[in-house]
Amino acid sequence: MILSVKKYKIALIGFSLSKGGGEKVMANLSLFFDKMDIEVHNIIVLDGVTFPYSGKLVNMGLQKNKSNGLANKWKRLQFLRNYLKTNNFDFIIDFRPRTKIIQELIISRFIYKAKTILTVHSFLIDYYMPKSAWLTRLIYNKTYATVTIVDQIKALLESQYQLKNLVTIPNPINFEEVKEKCIEAIDIDFEYIIGIGQYADNIKQFDKLIWSYAHSILPENRIHLIILGTGNKEPLEKIASENAVLQYVHFLGYQENPFKYIKKSKFLVLSSLNEGMPNVILEALACEIPVVAFDCLSGPSEMITDKENGLLVENQNIEKLTEAMDLFVENQVLYDYCKKNAFESIQRFSLENIGKQWLNLMKFDGLYNKSDAEL
DSSP states (O other), X not given: OOOOOOOOEEEEEESOBSSSHHHHHHHHHHHHHHHTTOEEEEEESSSOBOSOOOSEEEEGGGGOOSSOOHXXXXXXXXXXXXXXHHHTOSEEEEOSOOOOHHHHHHIIIIIXXXXXXXXXXXXXXXXXXXXXXXXXXXXXXXXXXXXXXXXXXXXXXXXXXXXXXXXXXXXXXXXXXXXXXXXSOOOOOSOEEEEESOOSSOTTOHHHHHHHHHTSSTGGGTOEEEEEOOSOOHHHHHHHHHTTOGGGEXXXXXXXXXXXXXXXXXXXXXXXXOOBSOHHHXXXXXXXXXXXXXXXXXXHHHHOOBTTTEEEEOTTOHHHHHHHXXXXXHOHXXXXXXXXXXXXXXXXXXXXHHHHHHHHHHTOTTHHHHHHHHO
């Protein structure tokens, strides 16, 4: 007699499947869960799909009208409630920022009926929970678990909100995707370093990066700076012009395939004010490219070991950032050593390893061992 194995069903809910770090994690986990023969439903609230994913797509962004009024919002909430109820999911995993308190109370209390896992992807916790501790507990303590991506965020939530159901699971990196996409050709014939991220809110602090770059030895060595991302580039161009490096600084906009640009760079620089666990560091190291980064809260120190696979710089010290960039140009032995170590240094963050941590969290019988056999 052959006993049938239960097929699990998971709803992954995010803003979109495009651009953001949480969205990238959601897309990667959909690939892993689908490979584990889990039925995956990707539910997105905004219309945007550029990341590779697996499973069914439910694009609620297509239901959003131009006014986005209360009636339209209520209609979408009702759709979500009915969809989740009809499909009877084993788990709901929510990757969205949660800034609208009343909406999140409604969702947590009246819409999410299955076991729910909420995620927190940034040290800026105001994007994920109310300032009020009791309101936060009202939303979060009902959940099966809350997943943070680094222990520093977990400790912050424990101390500030006294949440009990916290688990740390880092972001994964999909090595197969990186390997496939980093070999694509680009039409660039000069040496360069690279920075990546949107610059609408200046969390990435590309103004500091440009200043630091301008005061380094890189321009005189004809090593350019490429910035990938979206936002108003005019203030950044002004800084580059004022520091006489405009001809060396290139804004290439958002790129669906950043890996091909990372792979050809000398090194990546992260100059952020704060982070969660920046995927771009994992992506650079997966491309065998070392990283120079502020030791900001949080994430860089989880992935970078100073002078092993990159350089960790005193947080927000732009003079030290300049010195670090200079060091990677002047000290070829150190640079080559960090470059050689880059890929191996992040094997623990592979999609397979992180995916197994998710299976373990959800206690999916049999799939944890199955992942060892199949992956």
